[in-house]
Amino acid sequence: MLAACGDSEGSTAGSGTEQGDEGELVHVHDVLVGDGGTPVYLAAHTGLYEMRNGELVARSDRFDDLMAAAIEPDGTLIASGHPDLSSENLRVEGKPPLLGLVESDDGSTWTPRSLLGDADFHALVVTDGRLYGADSTSARVLVSDDGGHTWQPRAGDAQLLDLAIDPTDPDQMVGVDLDRGLAVSADGGDSWEPVAGAPQLTDLEWTSGALVGIDTERSIMRSTDGGLTWALTSSMAGAEALGSDGTDLYAYVQPVGLHRSSDDGESWSEVTG
16 A cells, blocks of 8 residues: 655656656665664655555655665665656756765655765665765766765776675675676675676675575575575565665565565565554
8 A cells, every 4th residue: 555745746757767657656676674674665766665554655755766775874864866857956957867875864855965966876785884886877886984975986897786795794795787697796896707607686685694686587586605506585476675674684575565584585474564
């Protein structure tokens, strides 16, 4: 079930891409989960949504296309993608409509933090006080030690659709490369090697015990050796995006909603509350 947030009776389709009906959730890119499992947000082609008691609530009446999003340790939301046409504060004259890195307390409005008009992150990962972003404009992994105010590029070319980082060793990365498929880096993104025989994946999440991915058939796969080999974990179909609260793993599944795993993706149960 979908509910709108705010008093506006209409919404303005905005990123120049195809939009669904007013208020309709279209293509979830990321699942954002706070400590302890709440709040839960879905970053989508049509904006940010919050899951409340099994109901989806749109956080804004604008259609900012959020290609990537994350929650910082203090609860601040960060995101990237393409702004709604009505979001004038998220555009720079003479530059393409790219959000760079934006921030928000609750997703109702967004404020630029850096790289507005210059970067389009397709993945954002917060770990150990450092922020990583997979930038599609430069085809590089960018790294920030000050919360995304300034960035340093890593050397390796990588047009990544998603990025996962080993929580025990940030130099170990796995990415879904647009040209090479699944690729691994052992030097923090300075070089990348394709994984032979890997499944075609669209989304990744690395927990303390396993690397979990969604394949092009929307099934959930699992790797315990850093992405070199994979196994199907569940017959559950329709998985669209993954997220984690640091303890449990979450998957948004069409059309049934949110599922949670407490065993690194080996088994799943529906979240009904």
